[in-house]
Amino acid sequence: VAKLQSVMPEIDRIFPAYATDKKIPGMIWGVVIDRLVAHLGSFGVRDRVSQAAITPDTAFRIASMTKSFTALAVLKLRDDGRLSLEEPVSRWIPEFARMERPTRDTPPLTIRQLLSHSAGFPEDNPWGDQQLSATDAMMDDWLARGIPFSTPPGTRYEYSNYAFGLLGRVVTKAAGVPYEQYVHSEILSKLHMDGSTFQFADVPAPRRAIGYRPKPDGPHAEDPPLPHGVFGSMGGLLTTATDLGKYVAFHLSAWPARDDEDTGPVRRASVREMAHLWTPSNLGARLLDGSL
Secondary structure (H helix, E strand, O other): OHHHHOOHHHHHHHHHHHHHHOOOOEEEEEEEEOOEEEEEEEEEEEEOOOOEEOOOOOEEEOHHHHHHHHHHHHHHHHHOOOOOOOOEHHHOOOHHHHOOOOOOOOOOOEHHHHHOOOOOOOOOHHHHHHHOOOOHHHHHHHHHHOOOOOOOOOOOOOOOHHHHHHHHHHHHHHHOOOHHHHHHHHHHOOOOOOOOEOOHHHOOHHHEOOOEEEEOOEEEEEOOOOOOOOOHHHHOOEEOHHHHHHHHHHHHOOOOOOOOOOOOOOOHHHHHHHOOOOOOOOOOOOOEOOEO
């Protein structure tokens, strides 16, 4: 630990240099050692108007890191016997039973494929964040019109925000309560992540990190936050460095496998399962000269 602590000044040099180079108004970083937040450092301001400094309790939207919490929620529901990763998505989202598949021999889409970015949906990174506030009615309309497939499910890695939006609906239906309520009660509260929420309005003004969008012809412009909607499960969680450190520490605590009491909130084996590589980015086989 002492050896690791000795490099913290260098870490505290690297991050501000990066923030200055990229013209980032404010940022915070942390290091977890032995399941504890051993170091936190910060740079800049959370709000350019007030010039208030970043603190360990400043809440940022963590974008796609939210997907980890969604996956953990699905695995907890699986562990509790409320769903199976191998069952068809249509059990929870009936529209998929009527949806046209990319080929006649494509089997039903599964929960595992939604989780592992192998659902066959087109890569949608530029599109995802702008859909955070989409409503249930909007998703119902999209499902009724049908979702396009780029490849047959299970044949290729393709990053999908849409898949994790659908997983939010699966969690809601399997849990019997809204997705955000289930994540809060079964994960956030049990890890004492008390500064974390899906609603920007729930964060007291003195703790909010204001988002900014760079402008080529002038200073950064404030980027108003989108309210929580059905796509919050793919990128809507707001949390602090202190809270996120607790989450990282929880994941680290799953190793090694051992006989100690499993205190949760999710089984250690399931947390280790999350760290497996399920869908390599070059998944697929090509027939070349008569051989694979």
